[in-house]
Amino acid sequence: MDGYPIGAGVELPALGLGTYPMRDEQATTAVAGALRLGYRLVDTAASYGNEEAVGRGIAAAGLPRAEVFVTTKLRGADHGYQETLAAFEASRLRLGLDYLDLYLIHWPLPRIDRYVESWRAMITLRGDGLVRAIGVSNFTPAQLDRLIDETGEVPAVNQIELHPYFPQEPLRTANAARGIRTESWSPLARSSDLLREPVVASAASRHGVTPAQVVLRWHVQLGAVPIPKSASPQRQAENLDVFSFELDQQEMAAISGLERGRQGGDPEVHEEF
Numbered sequence: 001m002d003g004y005p006i007g008a009g010v011e012l013p014a015l016g017l018g019t020y021p022m023r024d025e026q027a028t029t030a031v032a033g034a035l036r037l038g039y040r041l042v043d044t045a046a047s048y049g050n051e052e053a054v055g056r057g058i059a060a061a062g063l064p065r066a067e068v069f070v071t072t073k074l075r076g077a078d079h080g081y082q083e084t085l086a087a088f089e090a091s092r093l094r095l096g097l098d099y100l101d102l103y104l105i106h107w108p109l110p111r112i113d114r115y116v117e118s119w120r121a122m123i124t125l126r127g128d129g130l131v132r133a134i135g136v137s138n139f140t141p142a143q144l145d146r147l148i149d150e151t152g153e154v155p156a157v158n159q160i161e162l163h164p165y166f167p168q169e170p171l172r173t174a175n176a177a178r179g180i181r182t183e184s185w186s187p188l189a190r191s192s193d194l195l196r197e198p199v200v201a202s203a204a205s206r207h208g209v210t211p212a213q214v215v216l217r218w219h220v221q222l223g224a225v226p227i228p229k230s231a232s233p234q235r236q237a238e239n240l241d242v243f244s245f246e247l248d249q250q251e252m253a254a255i256s257g258l259e260r261g262r263q264g265g266d267p268e269v270h271e272e273f
């Protein structure tokens, strides 16, 4: 699986494993199993309450540390400079790792208005060698520009809700224009009606793959990094196996044409702590 350079010597794998809402033994088993199948990117967050379980899964897989790319996220309750430094350390210890690969501000929380302070702390953490790359999640173009204008530091990644029901063309373009890699959360739209959509099903039968593989391939061809969650070893393997076929332009356009709107929170107002 190829990846994308997102900083000096840092490569983001092209597809990863989401871990919400798995916890405890289920999260440990899913992460260890996925890494054994060939996944190299694992996505968690302080707010998922599963960092210890995810860390146990990473350890159980027994891979050299440098081969695994681990992302976690700063929760809303910990916005602020000192708060972010302390929250990072707590996440790092829960994961049982010496360093993390990517740390994201989970939501901008514009009403609280402390994300620039958190961003400054993340710059410090990277300078101290505790995290290799820093980024954001659910940020609008205006919020991205504020970080860049006030600190001079461009986020490596913006992890956003992205799937054929919400293709986010303007935000993907805004990310790319700033040199920011897009990651897709809920890439399968949480396995809703999407996988039964006729344009998805017909592309699947044309290519001899499953509907989920068609959707994940659509992300890959957009240059976005999907992080599908699956607790099932069989579906994990299916989701990873999307690098040996190609959708044509008509198929890509038809899938993007399924647009109907967001399913998750609106970054301008969504609050979770």
Ligand code: NDP
Pocket (backbone or CB within 6 Å): 017, 018, 019, 020, 021, 043, 044, 106, 137, 138, 159, 160, 184, 185, 186, 187, 188, 189, 190, 191, 195, 212, 213, 227, 228, 229, 230, 231, 232, 235, 236, 238, 239, 264
């Ligand atoms: P997904 O789009 O990944 O969908 C997950 C659902 O799809 C699960 O019910 C899973 O069930 C099912 N599924 C997985 N693979 C297949 C398949 N091949 N065929 C059929 N069904 C399948 O949604 P998520 O919301 O979980 O998003 C993925 C990850 O993104 C999260 O786990 C989390 O890490 C991250 N995230 C980040 C957010 C943010 O604000 N930054 C917000 C939301 C999510 P099963 O397990 O049984 O296979």
